[in-house]
Amino acid sequence: MDIQRSDLFKTLERLPTNTSTLLLTCLLPWVPRVVAALTVLYGFSNALGEDLFYTLTPQGVSAAFHLVAIGIRLSFLGLLVLIVVHGIRQQGREGWLALPAVVLVGIAQFQIDLVVLHVPTIWYPLGVGIGLSDIASAALSVVIFALLLRRLQQSLKRQRQMALDVKQAQEVQQVILPQALSSFPGLEIASEYRPAREVGGDFFQIIPDLTDGSVLIVVGDVTGKGLKAGMLVALLVGAIRSTVEMTTEPIGMLQALNRRLLRRGDAQATCLVLRIEKDGSATLANAGHIAPYLNGEPMAMEGALPLGMMEGAEFSVMHFKLNERDRLMLMSDGIAEATDANGNLFGFERVHDLLRESRSASDVATAAQKFGQEDDISVISVTCTAKLTSALV
Numbered sequence: 001m002d003i004q005r006s007d008l009f010k011t012l013e014r015l016p017t018n019t020s021t022l023l024l025t026c027l028l029p030w031v032p033r034v035v036a037a038l039t040v041l042y043g044f045s046n047a048l049g050e051d052l053f054y055t056l057t058p059q060g061v062s063a064a065f066h067l068v069a070i071g072i073r074l075s076f077l078g079l080l081v082l083i084v085v086h087g088i089r090q091q092g093r094e095g096w097l098a099l100p101a102v103v104l105v106g107i108a109q110f111q112i113d114l115v116v117l118h119v120p121t122i123w124y125p126l127g128v129g130i131g132l133s134d135i136a137s138a139a140l141s142v143v144i145f146a147l148l149l150r151r152l153q154q155s156l157k158r159q160r161q162m163a164l165d166v167k168q169a170q171e172v173q174q175v176i177l178p179q180a181l182s183s184f185p186g187l188e189i190a191s192e193y194r195p196a197r198e199v200g201g202d203f204f205q206i207i208p209d210l211t212d213g214s215v216l217i218v219v220g221d222v223t224g225k226g227l228k229a230g231m232l233v234a235l236l237v238g239a240i241r242s243t244v245e246m247t248t249e250p251i252g253m254l255q256a257l258n259r260r261l262l263r264r265g266d267a268q269a270t271c272l273v274l275r276i277e278k279d280g281s282a283t284l285a286n287a288g289h290i291a292p293y294l295n296g297e298p299m300a301m302e303g304a305l306p307l308g309m310m311e312g313a314e315f316s317v318m319h320f321k322l323n324e325r326d327r328l329m330l331m332s333d334g335i336a337e338a339t340d341a342n343g344n345l346f347g348f349e350r351v352h353d354l355l356r357e358s359r360s361a362s363d364v365a366t367a368a369q370k371f372g373q374e375d376d377i378s379v380i381s382v383t384c385t386a387k388l389t390s391a392l393v
Contacts, residue, residue: 034079038072045069070113077106094147101143104136166198166227184208184215187276188385192365194334194377201229202332202378205240209248213278216248219380220271220289220307221332232267235260250275250285254307254315258287261308268308272330280322280384287315290336293329294320296356298348328382329355331364334375338368346371 048065084102088095107114111121111132121132189206204219218240222232236257243256250273261267272289276282284292284299288306291299302316322328331351338346346368354364361381368377 031079031083035076038075038079042069042072042076045072070110073109077103077109080106094150097146098143101136101139104132104139108133108136185213185278186280186385187215188383189215189217190361190381190383192361192377192379194365194369194373196334196373196376197226199227199230200376200378201225201233202334202376203233203237204330204378204380205237206380207240207244207248214248215276216244216250216253217274217276217330217380217382218253218271219274219330219332219378220269221334221376221378222269223266225376232269235267236269236271248275250283251315251317254285254287258307258313259311262311264308268306270306270333274328274330274382276322276382281319282322283317283319285315285317287313290331290333293331293351293355295327296352298352322382322384324384326384329361329364330380330382332376332378334373334377335364335368335379337375338371338377339374340372 045065045068048062080102081099084095084099086095087098114121114132123130191204191206193200193202193204195202201222201224202220203222204217207216207218208214209216220236222229222236224232239257239260240253243253247253247256253273254271257269257271261269269287270289271287272292273285274282274292284301286301287304291301293299299318299320301318304316305313307313336346336348336351340346350367350371351364354367359367361379365377365379
């Protein structure tokens with residue numbers, strides 16, 4: 001490197017890397033205490049060395065304490081250099097940038113002593129007097145400005161990278177979610193997804209089985225929000241797609257997803273799996289998710305633990321049949337948990353009132369969003385058409 005290294009840094013650099021690093025690591029936690037002790041000692045020594053108590057202290061004692069004060073200032077300078085050396089090892093370029101200014105500031109503290117030794121400390125370029133302390137202060141100001149500017153640039157770069165990561169995650173999530181409207185023989189399925197942030201924590205999959213004409217619908221809500229929740233959604237969607245190749249039974253699907261989330265820290269999710277046969281019979285398995293609404297009325301389901309809570313968890317299961325013009329609504333808790341400016345919840349009563357009016361999935365999602373969205377909103381509407389009824393005859 002082109003910058004002149006201090007003698008202390010050269011000495012440390014000649015040590016083995018682990019030895020010098022250990023030395024700095026051991027010393028730096030004690031820096032505040034060392035500074036406090038040196039400050040008290042310097043104040044006492046300087047007071048005696050400057051003959052502030054000349055009536056009480058002999059001349060020889062004052063001279064000795066004056067030398068002690070100089071030694072303490074040298075200790076401060078060494079401590080500053082030590083801190084910069086640690087900064088060089090930790091930050092690299094930023095530490096080297098600060099080294100010259102710190103050394104100048106330390107030397108400027110000896111300006112009076114240098115004058116006694118006939119070392120010039122004031123220069124007169126163009127007739128203007130510039131002292132060593134002025135140069136040190138200016139250099140320190142430039143270094144601080146440069147470091148702040150560098151940190152700002154690094155922060156902006158990280159923010160741009162994070163924004164790009166979030167955008168890419170949002171694009172991936174849009175790819176893995178189904179289309180808003182899907183038509184199957186005898187069924188019309190509409191979906192609405194309104195994430196509270198750029199990346200949401202709700203998920204759903206609509207998977208037809210071409211071999212027997214059934215349709216599998218999986219909806220859920222992972223814990224947390226933002227990018228972390230979005231990554232967990234991607235994990236679960238992948239698990240759903242791989243599990244459906246082995247089984248499409250709702251209870252088997254929940255058991256497989258539960259195993260995927262076990263021992264993954266706080267990775268948990270509510271989930272509901274619905275399988276509708278081509279004759280209208282349906283099997284519903286639930287793991288802590290909000291129960292669906294059938295024709296505007298909540299379906300009576302037993303409670304169950306969310307996925308990822310415990311191994312071998314039991315999930316509630318029920319069987320029913322869809323008839324002509326039946327409408328089944330599956331939704332996340334973001335609907336009921338919408339909150340207005342006064343802190344009032346949208347609540348299940350408003351949900352009930354909306355669904356009794358046979359509102360569409362879009363209407364329900366929009367009503368909750370306008371009320372005051374706090375969490376991700378997802379609504380899936382399953383309507384049994386006349387075509388399915390004719391298939392049942």
